[in-house]
Amino acid sequence: MSGLYPVSGSKLYIGSRVTAKGTVTLPDFASQVWTEVGGWANAGAIGDTQEVGEQALINEKRVRKFKTTLNGGTMENQFVPMALDPGQVKFKEAIEACQPYAFKIEWGADCAPESEVTISVATPGVVTWTGHGFVAGQPVVFSTTGALPTGLTAGTVYYVVSSGLTADAFSVAATPGGTAVDTTAAGNGTHTAVAPPPGMTDMFYGLALPGARQGGAAATAHLRNWSIAVDSNILEV
Template identity: 50%
Template sequence: MLQRIGGSKIYIGTKVALPTDLRVTLADFTAQESEWLEINGWTNSGPLGDARAAITQSFIGADRDATIAGTANSPAMENVFAPLPTDPGQIRLRQAVDGCANYAFKVEWGAGCASEGPVTISVAAPGIVTWPGGHGLAAGSPVIFEPEGGNLPTGLTAGTVYYVRETGLTPTSFSVSATPGGAGITTTLAATADEIIATAQPAGETDLFYGIVLSKSKNGGEANAARMATHSIKPNTNIVEV
């Protein structure tokens, strides 16, 4: 399915320690949920993904080379930003350039197309989210609930990322789990909120990784060209796709 770049958002989290095997899982980003800062002023995104080294061996009898995949490496993601000196996300990004620490990063592709609307959540095992008019979500889509004028049903926490479950998924309702494909979350006491707003990204359109900010440069240009800043973000782990 096509997804536009417009509306995408990039976030920087806190300093992190690289795992010894250079691999991260979704659970490694749970602590970042309250730490993300959007880096505003994003005007151009570099590509993000792994490339594998090619190991090639020539075979005399076959008169041909055979190639196998070697180690994985993520090229640096070259991002262009309009300079915003007081933006908290850009401040943290500039601080990352001056140090040698790795940081947590999150990219929400096409976040401007995220589904958002009022929902109700039942008290049940698992609790059922009802989205009037339909939600358009697939199993695995990340979703956040924000209550207005009260609390969510007991069992759910405002601002926490949950995941749409395949079991019981209908065009207008679903249950959620704490991890993709996990067990449904039971709700107990009913919500006291006047309204609950759900916001959900399409499945597969959120990328998470640990990386280091290698450089910052300012462009030149003609008199009528806007001055921009380029930041090179180098992933040092695998990229978790949610």
């Protein structure tokens, strides 16, 4: 059923330490190298809420309300303890740091179409993916066993552009509706493209917070609580 994405199969990634800022844009995440945090057992809620101010007015005999600040909240998660998992190791490092880290959540990640592709060296570069079914604005992420053609970066979110879009080929831009990327030198290896569902990837800056280990009865799985205090706006890609 279209439009329904399970929490199962979603992935949480941690990037590098960043300089705190309240408003982030896609270029702020362009150079991130993402590490998946393994053992993710329970995902907390995430999203802005807004504080509301109030003022009583004598003449109206009514309390009037006005919008004030936004709060990304704190995402409370549970993980299976995995001491050697690279993502959990990095999360522990983030807990010890005072600065925020970059985070990315791919909701319904295992529902994303994926295919080996070829990428031409051209102005702009053309990605060949037979029967892709995309429309302009579709997010696309590339990975490779070698090196992507110059102009493209593995792990970066790109967007299908309308110009040159056919049933089996497309070009991409760094921003929705932006200028298509030129490729200037051939890469090597096998290239793979993944198309995450539009609007189902969240990227933000956050503070990694420690938490208690979960207790329970003998048949209870041992979990640990780690939260992320969102310290910026949340980009929905």
